[in-house]
Amino acid sequence: xxxxxxAYYLIKLRDSNFGxxxxxxxxxCSTCINDSFFDAWxxxxxxxxxxxxxxxKSDFNLNEKLIKEVQNWTDKKMEENKIGWICxxxxxxxxxxxxxxxxxxxxxxxxxxxxxxxERNELLKIFNPEKTNLGEIGLSINLKTxxxxxxxxxxxxxxxxxxxxxxxxxxxxxxxxxNDLIEKFGIEINEYGLINENDKWTEMVEYxxxxxxxxxxxPWFYVKVNKxxxxxxx
Numbered sequence: 001x002x003x004x005x006x007a008y009y010l011i012k013l014r015d016s017n018f019g020x021x022x023x024x025x026x027x028x029c030s031t032c033i034n035d036s037f038f039d040a041w042x043x044x045x046x047x048x049x050x051x052x053x054x055x056x057k058s059d060f061n062l063n064e065k066l067i068k069e070v071q072n073w074t075d076k077k078m079e080e081n082k083i084g085w086i087c088x089x090x091x092x093x094x095x096x097x098x099x100x101x102x103x104x105x106x107x108x109x110x111x112x113x114x115x116x117x118x119e120r121n122e123l124l125k126i127f128n129p130e131k132t133n134l135g136e137i138g139l140s141i142n143l144k145t146x147x148x149x150x151x152x153x154x155x156x157x158x159x160x161x162x163x164x165x166x167x168x169x170x171x172x173x174x175x176x177x178x179n180d181l182i183e184k185f186g187i188e189i190n191e192y193g194l195i196n197e198n199d200k201w202t203e204m205v206e207y208x209x210x211x212x213x214x215x216x217x218x219p220w221f222y223v224k225v226n227k228x229x230x231x232x233x234x
Contacts, residue, residue, distance in 0.1 A: 003114035003149045003224050006123075006139045007088035008095045010037040011109045012059070016193075019176035026193030027156050027225055029087075029111050030171040035059060036087045037103050043078070043086075044071040060103070070102050084138015086167050092150070092228060110228035113159070114149040119205075119221045123163070126219050137167035153226035157194025158201065160208055162218040170216060172208070194225055 012035040013025045026033055040046045041056055052067065077083045082094040089095040095110060115123065120143050129136035160172040160181075172181065178189050184207070185200040195201075201222040207213060208220035 001116055003116055004120045004143055005091075005145075005147045005149055006113045006115050006120075006223065007084070007090070007142055008092055008110065008112045008228070009087060009089065010095055010099055010103070011035070011111050012037060012107070013109060016173070019173065020178055021173065021193055024193060026171070026173055027109065027111065027227070028159050028161075028171040028173060028193070029113055029225065030159075030161065030169055030174065031087065032170055032174045037106065037108060038074075038083065038087055038089065038098060040086055041067075042070050042074050044075055060106075066102060073098070073101065081141055084141050084167075085135065086138070088138030088142065088167070090138070090142050090145075111156075112149070112153060112226045112228065113161070113223040114226065115143060115221065115223055116201075118202075119223070122219070123221060127163075127167075137163075139163070139167055149224070149226060150228075152229065154229050156192040156225045156227050157190050157196060158198075159194055159223050159225050160204060160220055161223055162208065162216045162220045164216075164218050170218070175215060192225075 009029040011029060013027070014034055015023050016026055016033060028034060031039065037060060041052045052062065056062065074083060077094060082090050084090060089098070099108065124140060124143055127137055127140045129140070162170040173193065181187055181204060182189065185204055187198050187200060188196040190196050205220055205222050208215055211217065
């Protein structure tokens with residue numbers, strides 16, 4: 001089955017502070033659980049970009065000079081569709097340039113999320129820029145290109161993500177659903193806190209998108225999470 005690149009992320013893993021996996025690292029790109037080195041503060045025109053809180057500055061060792069350099073770079077790359085709203089890198093080269101320029105010695109993970117074809121088509125239908133005044137999200141812009149995953153990347157597992165209009169997204173872990181999914185669908189959660197490959201994913205997506213189950217009304221998707229290895233980034 002083909003998987004299409006939704007985005008690359010430069011992630012700072014943090015120990016989960018709630019639920020079944022409290023104290024463990026989960027390799028999701030959801031910023032509900034982990035931090036992104038490229039976030040709203042990186043963009044000059046956002047409220048977070050003009051008023052960066054002290055916790056963010058401390059977490060990423062930011063000073064005024066670095067903030068200005070990041071925002072100048074980001075403004076230019078957004079015009080080129082190399083980065084998107086929000087937190088998304090369109091390709092590995094752009095992410096690598098960002099990391100090497102601003103966070104060369106950071107403890108970070110380069111992760112990508114890729115969508116199976118049916119999920120790609122569904123996202124492009126739902127997040128149609130002609131139907132919103134919010135502008136097109138980065139995931140939509142990237143998926144339109146139809147670029148398939150890089151086979152040199154290491155597959156860590158699969159995530160269920162609920163995407164907001166802002167393009168930020170939740171993981172199934174935000175609802176502490178691992179045990180429920182294991183019980184209902186017989187899936188396995190691996191050492192990365194992600195779902196092992198299985199043939200139940202369409203049923204899980206239907207379950208997450210059924211409003212009576214009480215999850216966010218945001219559309220939920222099944223994505224593969226890959227880690228960029230030294231070979232792939234080189």
